[in-house]
Amino acid sequence: MIQKVLVANRGEIAVRIIRSCREMGIESVAVYSDADRSAMHVRYADEAYRLGPAPSTQSYLNIDAILSIAKKSGAHAIHPGYGFLSENADFANRIREAGLIFIGPSAEAIDAMGDKMRARALMQKAGVPIVPGTSALAEDEDEIKKMATQIGYPVMIKASAGGGGKGMRLINNEKELINGVRRAKSEAQTAFGNDAVYLEKYLLEPHHIEYQIMADNFGNVVHLYERECSVQRRHQKVVEETPSPFLTPQLREQMAQQAIAAAKSVNYSGAGTIEFLVDRDRNFYFLEMNTRLQVEHPITERVTGFDLVKAQIQVARNEPLSFGQKDVKQIGHAIECRIYAEDPTHNFVPSPGLVKHISEPLGLGVRTDGYVYEGYEIPMYYDPLISKLIVWAPTRKAAIQRMKRALYEYKITGVKTNIAFVQKIMEANDFVEGNYNTHFIANNFDFLMQPDSNCGDCEDIAMIMAFLDYQNKQNKRHDFARQRQTGQSNWKNVGRLFRHNPY
Ligand code: ADP
Numbered sequence: 197m198i199q200k201v202l203v204a205n206r207g208e209i210a211v212r213i214i215r216s217c218r219e220m221g222i223e224s225v226a227v228y229s230d231a232d233r234s235a236m237h238v239r240y241a242d243e244a245y246r247l248g249p250a251p252s253t254q255s256y257l258n259i260d261a262i263l264s265i266a267k268k269s270g271a272h273a274i275h276p277g278y279g280f281l282s283e284n285a286d287f288a289n290r291i292r293e294a295g296l297i298f299i300g301p302s303a304e305a306i307d308a309m310g311d312k313m314r315a316r317a318l319m320q321k322a323g324v325p326i327v328p329g330t331s332a333l334a335e336d337e338d339e340i341k342k343m344a345t346q347i348g349y350p351v352m353i354k355a356s357a358g359g360g361g362k363g364m365r366l367i368n369n370e371k372e373l374i375n376g377v378r379r380a381k382s383e384a385q386t387a388f389g390n391d392a393v394y395l396e397k398y399l400l401e402p403h404h405i406e407y408q409i410m411a412d413n414f415g416n417v418v419h420l421y422e423r424e425c426s427v428q429r430r431h432q433k434v435v436e437e438t439p440s441p442f443l444t445p446q447l448r449e450q451m452a453q454q455a456i457a458a459a460k461s462v463n464y465s466g467a468g469t470i471e472f473l474v475d476r477d478r479n480f481y482f483l484e485m486n487t488r489l490q491v492e493h494p495i496t497e498r499v500t501g502f503d504l505v506k507a508q509i510q511v512a513r514n515e516p517l518s519f520g521q522k523d524v525k526q527i528g529h530a531i532e533c534r535i536y537a538e539d540p541t542h543n544f545v546p547s548p549g550l551v552k553h554i555s556e557p558l559g560l561g562v563r564t565d566g567y568v569y570e571g572y573e574i575p576m577y578y579d580p581l582i583s584k585l586i587v588w589a590p591t592r593k594a595a596i597q598r599m600k601r602a603l604y605e606y607k608i609t610g611v612k613t614n615i616a617f618v619q620k621i622m623e624a625n626d627f628v629e630g631n632y633n634t635h636f637i638a639n640n641f642d643f644l645m646q647p648d649s650n651c652g653d654c655e656d657i658a659m660i661m662a663f664l665d666y667q668n669k670q671n672k673r674h675d676f677a678r679q680r681q682t683g684q685s686n687w688k689n690v691g692r693l694f695r696h697n698p699y
Contacts, residue, residue: 198297198509199223200222200242201213201222201273201509202227202274203241203275204262204274205237205256205278206229206235208565208566209491210237211236211566212505215240215505216503216505216506216509219506222509223242224241224242225271227244229250230248230249231250231575236568236569236572237567248261252280252578256280259286262274266296275505275509277489278491282488285310288303297513299512300487300512301466302465305464305465309486310357311357312356312358313356316482322458323457324458324461324482325481325482327396327481329351333377333395337374340373341373341374347396347397349368350369350398351373351395352395352397353393353395354380354393354396355380361430362387363383363387364431366398380393381393399481400476401633402475402633403426403442403473403474405424405440405473405474405480406423406469406470407470407472408420408496409456409464410466410507412517414516416516417456417460417464419521421500421524423438423440424441424442427632433492434534434614435533435618436492436495436531437532441592441631442478444478447478450480451472451474454482455470458470458482466487467489467508468488471485476633489504491534492584494565494586495530495532499526501527528588528589529590529594530595532586533584533603534581535608536580536581536614537549537574537581538613539612546576547611548573548574548575548580549573550574550611551574551609553608557601557605559601559602561589562602563586563588564585565583568608587599600623621637624636
C-alpha cells in the first residue's frame with residue numbers, strides 16, 4: 197500500500213512528483229533545507245519537514261534525516277527524484293531495511309549500472325553493443341599505450357564512477373596519454389572517491405540518443421521510444437526532442453530492442469533510461485544506464501501520453517504495468533528547453549538571486565515544469581535550473597515554431613537566464629534542419645551568442661512591469677505621499693529606465 201509518499205528532493209522535480217501524487221489521491225511529504233523554507237514544493241505538499249542547513253550534504257543528501265522524517269510522518273514510500281540520492285544504492289537499501297518502499301529499481305540494479313565499467317561488462321555479456329574500449333587501466337604505462345593504440349586515437353579517459361558530464365578527458369595522441377591518465381585518476385579520486393578509469397574510443401560527430409524504459413516486477417519491460425539529446429554544452433544536455441530526426445524507422449526499432457535487452461539483463465524494475473551514442477554511420481553503442489527518472493522525461497510523456505511518475509508509483513505498489521508495448525505510440529513531436537538562471541555572456545556562470553518578475557508561457561501545446569515564482573530567491577546552493585519548457589505539436593516544424601513562440605512569451609527579470617540563448621538554438625539552421633550532433637553548440641557558438649533580435653520589445657515590457665511592481669511596493673511601504681509631493685511618478689522613472697537600459 198502506498199498512501200503517502202515522501203519526496204526526497206527539491207525544485208521542479210519535487211513539484212512534478214507531488215503533482216502526480218495529488219492526482220492519484222496519494223498524500224505527499226516534502227522535505228526542505230533552510231534555503232528552501234518558502235519553496236514551491238513545500239507549499240504544494242500535504243506536509244513539510246525541515247531537513248537541515250542549506251548545503252546539500254547536510255540536507256538533501258542526509259539519509260538519516262530523511263529516514264527519520266519518513267518514520268515521523270508515516271510515509272509508506274520515498275521517491276528520490278533525480279540527482280541527490282536517486283542513484284545511491286545504499287539509500288535504496290536503507291529505505292527497504294526501514295520497512296519502507298523505495299520508488300525505483302533494486303539496489304543491485306543501481307549498483308550494477310552506477311559503475312560505468314561494470315555496466316559495460318554486463319551489456320557486453322547481454323549482447324548489447326558497447327563503445328569500443330578497455331576495462332580498468334592497469335599501472336603499466338606501456339600496457340596503457342598499447343591499449344590506446346589498439347582503440348585508435350582520439351580516445352577518452354573516463355572515470356568509472358563519473359557522472360553529470362564530469363570525469364571525462366579527451367586524449368588526441370600518445371604524448372597526452374600518460375599524464376592524462378594520471379590526472380584523470382587523481383580527479384576521479386577527489387570527485388567520486390574512486391580512482392578507477394578506463395579508455396573509450398572517442399566517437400566523431402556522435403548523437404546522444406536514449407531510450408525510456410518502464411518495467412514491472414512481473415517481467416514486463418516496455419520502451420517508450422527515444423529522446424534525442426545531442427544539443428549539449430560541456431557534455432550536459434540543454435535541449436531534447438523526440439522523435440530523433442536522425443533515426444530511421446528500422447534503426448529506431450533495433451535500438452529499442454537492445455534497450456529492452458539491456459534492462460532485462462539486470463532484472464530492471466521501474467523507470468530507467470538506456471543511453472546510446474550513435475556515430476555518423478548510424479552504428480550505435482551503449483553508453484550508460486540511468487536508473488531513475490530523467491530531467492527530460494516530459495517530452496516522452498508528451499508524445500506517448502503516459503504519466504511516468506504515476507507508472508513508477510504503480511510499479512512500486514507491485515502492480516503490473518497498466519500498458520503493454522502495443523499501447524505505446526509516438527504521436528507528434530515534443531521539444532524541451534532547460535531554462536537556467538545563468539549568464540551566457542559570462543561563460544554561463546550561475547545567476548542565483550531574487551526573481552523580480554516571472555511570466556511563464558501558456559497556450560496550446562505548452563507545458564512548463566518549474567518551481568519559481570515572483571519574489572522567490574533562487575538559492576546559490578543547488579543546480580540553477582529554473583524550469584523545463586516543453587512544447588508539443590503534430591510536426592517537428594510546428595514544434596519548433598511553438599517553442600519560439602513560447603520562449604518569446606517567457607519573461608524573467610532579477611536573475612540572468614539562458615532564454616535568449618535557447619531561442620537562438622531554435623533559429624540555428626543546423627537545428628531547424630535536424631542536422632546536428634553533440635558538437636552543435638560548439639560549432640554554432642558565435643551565432644548562438646548573437647543578441648536576440650526577437651525578444652527586445654518584450655524584455656522592455658517585462659522590465660517595466662517588474663519596475664512598476666517594485667515601485668508600488670516601495671511606495672506603499674515608505675513614502676508614497678512624499679513622492680507625490682515631489683512630483684515623482686512611476687512613469688517618470690520608467691522613462692529614466694529606458695534611457696539608461698541598453699535593451
Ligand atoms: P555522464 O555520465 O557524465 O553524463 P556520459 O558517459 O553519459 O557521461 O557522456 C556524456 C556525453 O559525453 C555524451 O552524451 C557525449 O556527448 C559525450 N561522450 C561520452 N562518451 C563519448 C565518446 N566515447 N565519444 C564521444 N563523445 C562521448
